[in-house]
Amino acid sequence: MSRLVGYVPGAYDLFHIGHLNILKRARQECDHLIAGVVTDEVLEKVKGRPPIVPLAERLAIVGGMSCVDEVVTDLSSDxxxxxxxxxxxxxxxxxxxxxxxxGDRLESSMAEVGARVVYFPYTVHTSSTALRQLISG
Known part of the structure; x- marks a missing residue:
């Protein structure tokens, strides 16, 4: 019997309830959950700004979650x-x-290798972007 391996990539900057929700929900949908924490460099390239919380700390926070079986550094937006x-x-x-x-590109690229994409509700009322705006006031 093979186990279902799930992957949740993310910045996990300013860890909040939306991050917790997606990790807990993903854990219910697979046998082994891997969380990928995106590097500072990739985040800066994609979002145009560096994260507030450095990679080593984001890895420690996400890796310390009981719902996460494994945490890895995510090296690419691809x-x-x-x-x-x-x-x-x-x-x-x-x-x-x-x-x-x-999202369409992600689904297409995953389909090419036999993986699928599952979407969970985005936590609209809390995001790292919103938290960043509140902090910088």
Whole structure:
């Protein structure tokens, strides 16, 4: 019997309830959950700014969660890079990606290697971006 391996990539900057929700929900959907914490460099390239919490601390926070079986450093915004390294069966994302060009590209690239994308409800009222705006006031 094979186990279902799930992967949840994310920045996990300013860890909040939305991060907790997606990790707990993903854990219910697979036998082994891997959380990928994106590097500071990739985050800066994708979001145009560095994270507030450095990578080592984000790895420690996410890796300390009981719902996470394994934590890894995510080295690329291209999730095929991580699939080649981890060979997960399903990738979990917030549904803010669903139906968008980046979500469509993600689904297509995962389908090429036999993995699927599962979306969970995005926590609209709390996000790292919103928290960052409150902090910088």
């Amino acid at each position: 999730k095929l890079v991580m699939w080649r390294r981890l060979h997960f069966d399903v990738l979990f994302k917030g549904d803010d990606w669903k139906g968008t060009p980046k």
